[in-house]
Amino acid sequence: MNSVNKADVIVVGAGPAGISAAIAVARGGKKVLLIERAQYAGSKNMYGGAVYTTALKEVFKDDFKTIPYERIINSHTWAFLTDTGSFEMTYKNDDSSASYAIKRFNLEKWMIERAKEAGVYYIPNTLVTNLLLKDGCVIGVKTELEEYFASVTILADGVNSLLSRQINLRNNFEPKDIILSVKEAIKLDKKVIEERFNLKDDCTNGVNKLYFGTGFGKTKDVKNLFMMTFLHTFKDTVMLGVGANLADLTKNKLNLNEILDEVKKHPDISPLIKDGETIEYSAHLIPEGGYNKMPKLVSSGVIIAGDAAGFINSVHLEGTNFALISGKLAGESALSAIDNNDFSERSLLIYRKKLEKSFILKDLYSYRNVIDKLHSRSNSLSVYYPKKIRELFEIVTSANCISKGEQIRNYVKSFFKDRKVTELFKDIFAFFKCGFDVFFGK
């Protein structure tokens, strides 16, 4: 066996989880190979557009200062779209630097440089096709050309994680647990972006907007579509995308590009991207199964991290930070297994203990029912309440010779008349159930 092909740890996938895992192992003084199928790490990835900085600081320490971000995202808008307008709520804090807009191509490129500095052996352009097993224990990986061997293999191979399914660590996701997302990068003059979004010219502020509501365009008559539109400002690009539940799309025979094109025409969104030139189109899946669909996290000789394990909290747009920290914990767990010279499933279960102590499993647990509940109430979220908000603001913002008291009484009554009363109670129950779970969570 060639010594080049042997290491203490192999990490498959150079995304945030994999790179973070590899760095943790290298910092522990052990030999680690980081294998990536793409020519450039990051070139297969896609996300909303921003990463929370705390996890980056934890993994990259002082180097964090050199990260090539484009704008600090510190203005957050939540909006409901109706067919003729919207209701928006914005929170802005120019002092905040909790989130950075950065392209994944640039983020991963920068992270890879840090990994190499830490002593990680980086092997790009290499597709892992199989896991190598001996007596039920993962002992390495097979690529198209070679075999590599290690005591521990960390799978950070992303949402589709074909490798974890090879050894039944994970079941296939069902469409209802998956969000399909498409995004366009729309190029605009830097100054135009700054004027349009009320931004400073030094990139110290930036905007994130989230839109709910499907009652317009092609989706106007679709009753149940769990969907969200997102927008981030970059230096000279606006990232605009939509994410929707895969089961809903399938049931309604919808194509997400078609929906994105409709969103771009919406009266509240089209002025924001006017005269912009689309320079890229991308698609990705988001695993939303959460705690209830969590895979077996370890098996003999193998650990799973990041999207591959379904570690996200989409309510708060968290994913990259879950990947970075779960990767770090996976790397540290591999180190402790090496110290004990025990690579059994039992030994590697220290990973689960570390996750339980961190925010990752606490949040996954607290939010375990939230997405399912929101999904089951998608008509309320996407159609009914946007309509009710519009009705309310029509009363508040117009005068029509009917007393306000009467209008408001009628408005309140309409909640009991519009739909079956049980629908209202289901919404209220779902709201309190989610709130209760999170408040009394771990």
Next chain:
Amino acid sequence: MNENKDNKKSIQEKLELLKYNCANSSHLIVDQKKCAKCKEKPCTFICPAGVYTKDEITGEIVVQYENCLECGACRIACPKNIIDWSYPESGCGVVFKHN
């Protein structure tokens, strides 16, 4: 049907913006016999890159794998798990830069 054509055109225009590396062989394999029995054929409308189309004459599924964005939607949406979905060969496939 007309709307569908507009969307196909829209997708095509967007795909033309993308860079792809070497696509020598298909990483998406379908089983035409099983596909013929599938009524819904979600792959033909769900794929954000419009990779799958039903040939109107033969009824077979045509797979334009070279347009694939490697998202995996077809794999999970396929009701019978027919699509043998893998990644393109090492270093091949789509290259996102403004992602």
